[in-house]
Structures are given as C-alpha cells and as structure tokens.
Amino acid sequence: MEGLNRKANLPVAADGCASSAGSAAAASYHRTVDSRCSMARGDYGQTAGNGAAGNGKAAGGNGAASGSGNGHELKVIKDATCTFCGCVCDDIDLTVEGHRIVEAERACVLGKGWFLNHDIEDRPACLIAGQPASVAEGIERAAQILANAKYPLVYGLSDTTAESQRVAVGIADWIGGNVDTTTSVCHGPSGMAFQGVGEVTCSLGEVRNRGDLIIFWGSNPAESHPRHFTKYSLMPKGQFLPNGRKDRTAVVVDVRKTKSAKAADIFIQIKPRADFEGLWTLRALANDVELDPAQVEADTGVPLATWQDLMDRMKRAKFGVLFFGMGVTMTRGKHANSEAVLALTRDMNRHTRFVCKPNRGHGNVTGADNVVTWRTGYPFGVNLGRGYPRFNPGEYTASDVLARGEADAAMIVASDPMANFSQPAREHLKRIPYVALDPKETPTTRHATVAFTVATYGINVPGTVYRMDDVPIPLRPAFESPFPSDYEILCGIERRVKALKAAANGLPQRRASLRPAGA
Numbered sequence: 462m463e464g465l466n467r468k469a470n471l472p473v474a475a476d477g478c479a480s481s482a483g484s485a486a487a488a489s490y491h492r493t494v495d496s497r498c499s500m501a502r503g504d505y506g507q508t509a510g511n512g513a514a515g516n517g518k519a520a521g522g523n524g525a526a527s528g529s530g531n532g533h534e535l536k537v538i539k540d541a542t543c544t545f546c547g548c549v550c551d552d553i554d555l556t557v558e559g560h561r562i563v564e565a566e567r568a569c570v571l572g573k574g575w576f577l578n579h580d581i582e583d584r585p586a587c588l589i590a591g592q593p594a595s596v597a598e599g600i601e602r603a604a605q606i607l608a609n610a611k612y613p614l615v616y617g618l619s620d621t622t623a624e625s626q627r628v629a630v631g632i633a634d635w636i637g638g639n640v641d642t643t644t645s646v647c648h649g650p651s652g653m654a655f656q657g658v659g660e661v662t663c664s665l666g667e668v669r670n671r672g673d674l675i676i677f678w679g680s681n682p683a684e685s686h687p688r689h690f691t692k693y694s695l696m697p698k699g700q701f702l703p704n705g706r707k708d709r710t711a712v713v714v715d716v717r718k719t720k721s722a723k724a725a726d727i728f729i730q731i732k733p734r735a736d737f738e739g740l741w742t743l744r745a746l747a748n749d750v751e752l753d754p755a756q757v758e759a760d761t762g763v764p765l766a767t768w769q770d771l772m773d774r775m776k777r778a779k780f781g782v783l784f785f786g787m788g789v790t791m792t793r794g795k796h797a798n799s800e801a802v803l804a805l806t807r808d809m810n811r812h813t814r815f816v817c818k819p820n821r822g823h824g825n826v827t828g829a830d831n832v833v834t835w836r837t838g839y840p841f842g843v844n845l846g847r848g849y850p851r852f853n854p855g856e857y858t859a860s861d862v863l864a865r866g867e868a869d870a871a872m873i874v875a876s877d878p879m880a881n882f883s884q885p886a887r888e889h890l891k892r893i894p895y896v897a898l899d900p901k902e903t904p905t906t907r908h909a910t911v912a913f914t915v916a917t918y919g920i921n922v923p924g925t926v927y928r929m930d931d932v933p934i935p936l937r938p939a940f941e942s943p944f945p946s947d948y949e950i951l952c953g954i955e956r957r958v959k960a961l962k963a964a965a966n967g968l969p970q971r972r973a974s975l976r977p978a979g980a
C-alpha cells in the first residue's frame with residue numbers, strides 16, 4: 462500500500478504505453494510505470510542497472526532501520542493477493558520486515574511458500590550473452606533481435622500482470638510475430654471449445670453462495686488449489702446454503718483416487734482416457750437416450766446405474782457446478798472432451814441451473830486468455846504475420862513453431878519452456894537469439910541472448926490479474942524490488958521496436974494498436 466501511494470505521486474507520463482484500467486489500483490500503476498518508462502533510456506538504464514546490482518546486496522543485509530528490534534521496518538499489507546494459483550486469493554495479510562515477508566495470514570501451504578520464500582536475488586538486472594549489461598543496452602539488443610526477425614515468437618505471459626500481457630501482445634503485433642501463452646499446454650483445448658460451443662458460467666462467488674452439487678472432473682484442487690474447497694466450492698456457508706458443506710454434495714470423477722476424491726461424497730473412477738465416453742454418457746442420459754449398460758461399462762469402466770444416479774442428482778440440484786481440469790483437457794480427446802463438458806452443461810440447463818468452469822493453474826493464465834482475446838480475437842496460438850490475427854493451434858502454438866524449427870527469434874515472458882517443452886523445441890530455442898524476462902534464474906534465462914531479471918508481480922509489482930472465473934483482481938505489493946518490472950522492460954522494448962519498424966518502413970511512429978495490413 463505504502464509503495465502504491467509513493468508511486469502514485471510520481472509525475473504522469475504522456476506515453477501511449479499504458480492501457481485504460483478498471484480499478485484505482487491499476488490506474489495508479491499505469492501512472493507509475495508510465496512515468497518510469499518515460500525516463501530517458503540512458504538514465505533509466507543507469508538507474509536500473511546500478512540499482513539492481515547495488516540494492517541486490519542491500520536487500521540481503523541493510524534495509525530500513527526503524528520499527529522492529531532487528532533494525533527492519535515492520536509493516537502489514539492487508540488483503541494482499543496471492544498469485545501462486547488461479548484461485549488468486551485476495552484476502553492475505555502480509556507482515557513484511559524489510560525485504561522479507563515473515564507472515565502470510567490465511568495463505569495455504571502453497572501460498573505461504575510463495576510469499577515466505579520470496580527473496581531478492583543478487584544478480585544483474587540484465588545479462589547479454591551471459592555478461593552483465595545495463596537495462597537500456599538490454600532493451601536495445603532485445604528490440605533489434607525482435608524487429609529484425611522474420612518469424613519471431615512471443616510466449617509465456619501467464620505469470621505476469623494483465624498490463625504486461627497487453628504490451629507483450631502489442632510487441633508481437635508490431636513485429637508481425639506469433640503470440641502464444643502457457644494456455645496452449647494446459648487449457649488450450651478448452652479455449653478452442655469455448656469458441657465452438659460457448660460457456661455457461663458464473664463467478665466463484667456464485668458457486669460459494671448457490672452451488673449445491675459440485676463436480677470435479679479430472680481436477681484435484683485439494684493439492685493444486687488448496688483453498689478452493691474452503692473459500693469457494695465446498696466448505697463455505699453461502700447465502701442459499703446456510704449449513705455450508707452439509708448443504709452441498711461433492712462428486713469427483715477421476716482415473717485415480719486423489720486427495721480431492723477423499724474429500725468428496727461420491728467418487729467415480731473412470732477408465733483412463735475415457736472422459737469423452739463418460740461425458741457423452743451423461744449427455745445421453747440428460748437427453749433421455751436409451752443406452753446399453755454393457756456397452757457403457759465397457760467404454761467407461763463405470764456401471765450405467767452409477768452414471769444414472771449422478772444424472773438424477775444433477776437434475777435435482779438447484780445450482781450444479783462442474784469444475785474440470787487438465788485430466789480432461791490433456792488426455793485423449795482434448796478439445797473434444799472440453800466441448801463435451803460445455804455441451805453437457807448446456808444440456809443440463811434444460812433441467813436446472815448448471816455451470817462449468819476450468820480450474821486454472823497459473824496465477825494469471827486467465828488474464829493471458831482475456832488480454833490476448835481482447836487484443837486479437839483469439840485466446841492463444843495467434844499469428845500476426847500478415848498484419849491481422851490468425852488462430853490455429855498446432856500451427857501457431859509455441860511448442861510446435863519451435864519444434865518445426867520455424868521461429869528465428871523469440872521473447873519469453875515469465876515462463877520456462879526450456880524446462881518443459883519437447884526436446885526438438887528446446888534444441889531449436891537454444892539455436893535462435895531470444896529474450897527472456899523472469900524474476901528468477903531458470904533454464905530459459907540461462908540460455909537467453911538477453912536475460913532480464915524483473916520484479917515479482919504481486920509481491921513487488923502492482924497491477925491486475927484475472928481469477929480463474931475471469932474476475933479482475935488488483936495486486937497489493939509488499940515491498941519494492943530493486944529490479945524493474947517486466948512492464949517497464951516491455952514498454953521500453955515496444956517503444957524501440959516501433960521506432961525501428963517505423964524507420965524501416967519510412968513511416969511516422971504511431972500508437973501501439975493492431976496494425977493495418979501492410980504497415
């Protein structure tokens with residue numbers, strides 16, 4: 462909070478870098494980062510480069526000398542936002558001592574790990590070919606790499622703010638590149654299904670207040686989203702569920718008995734890779750289609766009577782919710798499975814109110830979907846090479862573009878493809894010049910031509926993230942980082958790329974927006 466106020470006093474820059482924002486906090490953020498972005502690049506490079514090197518050490522030992530007995534100022538940040546998972550809990554009270562978070566009240570075990578293990582790393586803000594450089598030099602080199610590429614790729618974006626995502630898509634647009642997010646390796650199939658079928662949905666607040674039948678399919682929130690049950694879906698007493706858990710029926714459908722299955726009233730263990738068949742069995746029952754019991758059991762591994770019992774409960778529910786995870790989207794059938802979930806939900810609304818929601822993993826992967834869709838019309842895997850967006854997962858998704866050896870440069874934002882892409886994709890990424898922005902050293906930053914160390918969103922950087930139910934949530938950072946935010950770096954790169962492209966095309970610089978064809 463203190464940081465936000467202090468930053469808000471900075472002069473407002475008349476720069477086209479920032480988007481309009483929906484919240485006061487976000488607006489304050491825009492003013493802040495714009496003013497920082499508007500500094501002369503030489504000054505900025507010096508400040509950030511030197512600051513990172515110097516403050517990195519200070520963070521370890523010196524800090525502000527007031528307040529607590531050990532010489533550090535003690536402050537409490539109320540209602541901070543945890544960005545570790547898609548629940549994006551915004552009720553965490555952080556106790557901050559200098560540059561360390563010493564308490565994260567109400568955070569789950571994963572959230573505590575996220576906050577309490579946060580450290581300011583003692584490394585340069587920028588490395589070019591492994592050698593320390595100023596941020597300004599890094600921005601210049603990054604812009605040259607991207608502007609001169611024939612088929613550049615922008616990838617990642619799920620662990621940063623919506624404001625940064627917006628600028629990154631702008632860069633992809635200016636360089637006529639490919640833009641893809643980590644959605645393509647988790648809920649990409651759902652992104653395709655939404656476009657084909659549509660989504661009957663609601664906010665997590667409605668689930669909390671109304672959901673009396675909660676189904677988790679191919680999803681294990683007890684381990685991946687530890688506060689999902691207690692904050693939204695199972696335990697809370699809601700407006701129409703005064704007895705909380707007692708008023709809800711929980712069902713888990715999965716291929717193995719997970720920790721979530723142990724917390725459910727009903728566990729249905731389906732055959733591996735039979736999600737499509739299970740979902741279509743329910744669709745048939747919802748539409749009173751007669752089924753052969755032997756065939757259903759052979760296809761799904763579950764007796765027809767069990768499916769019928771579930772369907773009866775679904776029809777009786779006042780407000781049914783189906784949460785689905787990567788057990789649905791990343792198994793055989795992929796987008797056909799997601800389409801089946803969406804179509805089943807639509808079918809159920811002939812009987813009662815029923816909604817579905819993907820359980821999203823990364824803190825702002827939902828924001829990435831929203832921002833990329835807002836800017837291009839498509840959620841991920843978008844090619845802007847012809848001056849207009851083209852969407853084709855499999856062709857324009859990052860892992861495929863790299864594995865086929867097509868991209869000749871890349872910018873990776875807040876993601877680590879070197880740790881999880883296929884061998885051919887990783888090998889190709891190693892061969893091409895690329896830029897990486899990340900708060901930590903990772904296999905991806907290690908091999909990058911230009912690697913920026915950036916401040917951590919939510920802990921050091923304000924902005925906006927989208928909860929898994931598409932609700933935008935403001936971030937309330939705990940303390941400032943000596944490193945620049947990725948937003949600042951991206952703004953700098955975007956400005957230089959625009960200038961380079963304008964010079965190459967003999968055009969005046971314009972505001973960043975989707976380019977007209979041929980520009």
Ligand code: SF4
Nearest residue numbers: 543546550569572688
């Ligand atoms: S459930 Fe997720 S967002 Fe909430 S505190 Fe735990 S890790 Fe953070």
